[in-house]
Amino acid sequence: MTSNVQRSDATRGGFWSDSGKTGLTSWIFSTDHKRIGLLYLFSTFSFFLVAVVLGLLLRIELMAPGRTIMGPQTYNAIFTVHGVMMIFLFIIPGFPGAFGNLVMPIQIGARDVFFPRLNLLSWWLYIIGAAIILTSLFTGGGPPDTGWTFYVPFSARTGTNVSLAVFGVFVVGFSSILTGLNFVTTIHRLRCEGMTWGRLPLFVWSLYATAWVQILATPILAITLVLVMAERLLGTGLFEPAQGGDPLMYQHLFWIYSHPAVYIMILPAMGVISDIIPVFSRKPIFGYKMIAFSSLAIAAFGSLVWGHHMFTSGMSDTAILVFSFLTFVVAIPSAIKVFNWISTLYKGSISLDAPMLFALSFILLFSIGGLSGLILGAAATDVHVHDTHFVVGHFHYVIFGGSGFAFFASMHYWLPKFFGRRYAEKPAVIAWVLMFTGFNVMYFTMQVLGMEGMPRRYYDYLPEFANLNLVATIGSWILVTGLVIMLVNLFRGLLWGEPFEGNPWGGATLEWSTATPPPTENFAEDPVVTHGPYDFTQQD
Amino acid sequence: MTMNEQHHTISYKSLTGTWVALVALTALTVAATRLDLGGYKVLTALTIACIKAGLVIAIFMHMKYEGRLLRWLLFLALVTLAIFIGLTFFDVLYR
Amino acid sequence: MTHQPHTDNLGARLGMWLFLFTELLLFGGLFLLYAVYFKRYPHEFAVAGTQLNWVMGTANTVILLTSSLCAAMAVTAVQRGESRRAVGLIGGTILCAAGFMTIKYFEWSEKIGHGIYPGSAHLRGGVPGESVFFSLYFMTTGIHGLHVLIGCVLLAVIGFKITSGAVTAENYNLLENGALYWHLVDLIWIFIFPLYYLIL
Structure with a gap:
């Protein structure tokens, strides 16, 4: 197999071989944004797969009441590690790191990002942080059992290895900050001639908004994590009631970052969808300006709503009122996007290729997730479903059904461009059908369970929840079957599949105008842009 | 340039x-x-x-001699910090 | 036209400013905690604040302002092609920083000598607000001190680059960004000083 891979590398051309360097060091020390993008893709996706296996184990444990395959401590550790990996090691670095790096510089007609070496440093920091997190699982008091939120006072007192895990997340956060500042600078300074702000592809707009969230919110997480470490190692007591501290302040600080972080996860996904839908509808995007604007609005309003995670924490009623109101305000820019996507589809010449199927299912799943979010955003209903499986279902609809499916859409849409070979269409569609079905069977059931009162984060439950839990577990198997088919299909296709040439889908953004795969500096000569990103009249 | x-x-x-x-x-x-x-x-x-x-x-x-872009961005960062502190006080003041 | 990133000074400064924003927000989290706990324990904070030595605090403020002046003058010197003077001024900055850290060392050791440090028996036994004040004091000045040290290393490297001719009147981006970082350290201290030393 190795020899096969090497042979296909050489024949692949473009940035794979045109620098004359193909060894491992030419990749892990490369400053080419496309190579760094692929490094991010492989590393983040590996963690995704590990976390999927952990999630599967959680579902198997919940298949029947009582102890099925693990005890409470193991269960606590596994849901913590599942969350930490999915959030900090996959979806936050995944979109900007992998597809942002691969596509964004080409879409704005640049040769690379503004700070190429800093870009490489970002990836290395990510890898170092990930290694620290992995180390924390097997050293000290064992894997953390706090949940991915590291809430005090438990995280300050538990004997598990929270300090090291938190330090790993700190390092990964630093990587995220560097990616963000690199992207903002790149988008401001490296747009090619004619690439005005009004002609930026919407994926770039969404990355721009994301990058701002990364810059302004991540430092708050950094200081919060430092304070947790200080709490554990020095006994600062800033969150310890006995010493006059206030545990709620930890929750404030944590969610000041972590709610905007949800938008780090979903905004680039929305950008991808805004890029894919017009291409497969053969129509310009409806309401370009409003979609671009709503990305910025989501980033801005998304920074004002963190308190809705704390309605039942003992926060003041005034704050609950304010945060509940602001939460409803965020729904507006999100809805603007959904309406604009639907309007783009209207009377379009729609072709249901694999990227489009994932994109369309994104709209549905994101809408379900978003609307169930409103139930949680309303303080009165939140009190009833807080910390139940309704919440788990809700955020999986948004982050897996939303960001995850958009990630798969991007893999099918953009990876052939970079590998020069394509996957087979039929297995891709079968995989999509299975994943979409399994996803809904699993998470919709979880939302129902939550409504019925099943709390989250317990390895055991009352017998009346048994049937629905079995259904959800079976859903997880269907979902994973689809995922495996998708991966095998992508792996085989991208390595040995049919050649992928030119612009088969008729995209009008710049990445479709350069060679496949793109050369190291992206374009034979610096492009000059004369039309918008969704102006398909130029081609026909 | x-x-x-x-x-x-x-x-x-x-x-x-x-x-x-x-x-x-x-x-x-x-x-x-x-x-x-x-x-x-x-x-x-x-x-x-x-x-x-x-x-x-x-x-x-040297901010006095920078263009509008950097000034606006600095303003944005400071406003963000002010909002983070301000909204927290909805909790702290009324608890 | 925008394809020579290494000569794009504005882009480089933009990147540096974005990084400074992240530093600002990092300390912003600590100031947020200060604000909240000051609201809750105004009296205890005032009492605890009197235990800090405002003369040392003032001395450190003036020292840090002077170091910032040196850093700013170093930029002007390099712009005018006066490399030797620039290196001297950077040396001045680092010297000031050393003075700052020395005074900080005496302050800290005096406090620790009196049993006042995060998690100490004295603070655990005292009133709650006092423990919060001193924990915040040690965390904030500690992280600030760490930034002073990082800034020193950064400026020292830049100083060597001026000597070796890598930073010149045509290409002084690195020095400018290093100086920006140094001013940020000063900026943070401008707020730490009144909040911890003067409100009593």
């Missing part, structure tokens, strides 16, 4: 002048907080600190 070659050299004299002003403001803030100002003490100290910060940013950090 056209637009960014407007590097502005600030004379030693105006830098030193800024430093004198900053030290004077430091003396002022120490003196003012020795007085019994009651609740206004925090306000006075922070106002003077803001003026000093403004001087450092404008002169030492």
Whole structure:
């Protein structure tokens, strides 16, 4: 197999071989944004797969009441590690790191990002942080059992290895900050001639908004994590009631970052969808300006709503009122996007290729997730479903059904461009059908369970929840079957599949105008842009 | 590369002048907080600190000579911080 | 036209400013905690604040302002092609920083000598607000001190680059960004000083 891979590398051309360097060091020390993008893709996706296996184990444990395959401590550790990996090691670095790096510089007609070496440093920091997190699982008091939120006072007192895990997340956060500042600078300074702000592809707009969230919110997480470490190692007591501290302040600080972080996860996904839908509808995007604007609005309003995670924490009623109101305000820019996507589809010449199927299912799943979010955003209903499986279902609809499916859409849409070979269409569609079905069977059931009162984060439950839990577990198997088919299909296709040439889908953004795969500096000569990103009249 | 070659050299004299002003403001803030100002003490100290910060940013950090972009972005960052603190106080003040 | 990133000074400064924003927000989290706990324990904070030595605090403020002046003058010197003077001024900055850290060392050791440090028996036994004040004091000045040290290393490297001719009147981006970082350290201290030393 190795020899096969090497042979296909050489024949692949473009940035794979045109620098004359193909060894491992030419990749892990490369400053080419496309190579760094692929490094991010492989590393983040590996963690995704590990976390999927952990999630599967959680579902198997919940298949029947009582102890099925693990005890409470193991269960606590596994849901913590599942969350930490999915959030900090996959979806936050995944979109900007992998597809942002691969596509964004080409879409704005640049040769690379503004700070190429800093870009490489970002990836290395990510890898170092990930290694620290992995180390924390097997050293000290064992894997953390706090949940991915590291809430005090438990995280300050538990004997598990929270300090090291938190330090790993700190390092990964630093990587995220560097990616963000690199992207903002790149988008401001490296747009090619004619690439005005009004002609930026919407994926770039969404990355721009994301990058701002990364810059302004991540430092708050950094200081919060430092304070947790200080709490554990020095006994600062800033969150310890006995010493006059206030545990709620930890929750404030944590969610000041972590709610905007949800938008780090979903905004680039929305950008991808805004890029894919017009291409497969053969129509310009409806309401370009409003979609671009709503990305910025989501980033801005998304920074004002963190308190809705704390309605039942003992926060003041005034704050609950304010945060509940602001939460409803965020729904507006999100809805603007959904309406604009639907309007783009209207009377379009729609072709249901694999990227489009994932994109369309994104709209549905994101809408379900978003609307169930409103139930949680309303303080009165939140009190009833807080910390139940309704919440788990809700955020999986948004982050897996939303960001995850958009990630798969991007893999099918953009990876052939970079590998020069394509996957087979039929297995891709079968995989999509299975994943979409399994996803809904699993998470919709979880939302129902939550409504019925099943709390989250317990390895055991009352017998009346048994049937629905079995259904959800079976859903997880269907979902994973689809995922495996998708991966095998992508792996085989991208390595040995049919050649992928030119612009088969008729995209009008710049990445479709350069060679496949793109050369190291992206374009034979610096492009000059004369039309918008969704102006398909130029081609026909 | 056209637009960014407007590097502005600030004379030693105006830098030193800024430093004198900053030290004077430091003396002022120490003196003012020795007085019994009651609740206004925090306000006075922070106002003077803001003026000093403004001087450092404008002169030492050359913000006075930067284009609109950087100024707006700095404003954005400060507003964000103010919002983070402000919204938290909806909880702290009314609990 | 925008394809020579290494000569794009504005872009480089933009990147540096974005990084400074992140530093600002990092300390912003600590100031947020200060604000909240000051609201809750105004009296305890005032009492605890009197235990800090405002003379040392003032001395450190003036020292840090002077170091910032040196850093700013170093930029002017390099712009005018006066490399030797620039190196001297950077040396001045680092010297000031050393003075700052020395005074900080004496302050800290005095406090620790009196049994006042995060998690100490004295603070655990005292009133709650006092422990919060001193924990915040040690965390804030500690992280600030760490930034002073990082800034020193950064400026020292830049100083060597001026000597070796890598930073010149035509290409002084690195020095400018290093100086920006240094001013940020000063900026943070401008707020730490009144909040911890003067409000009593």
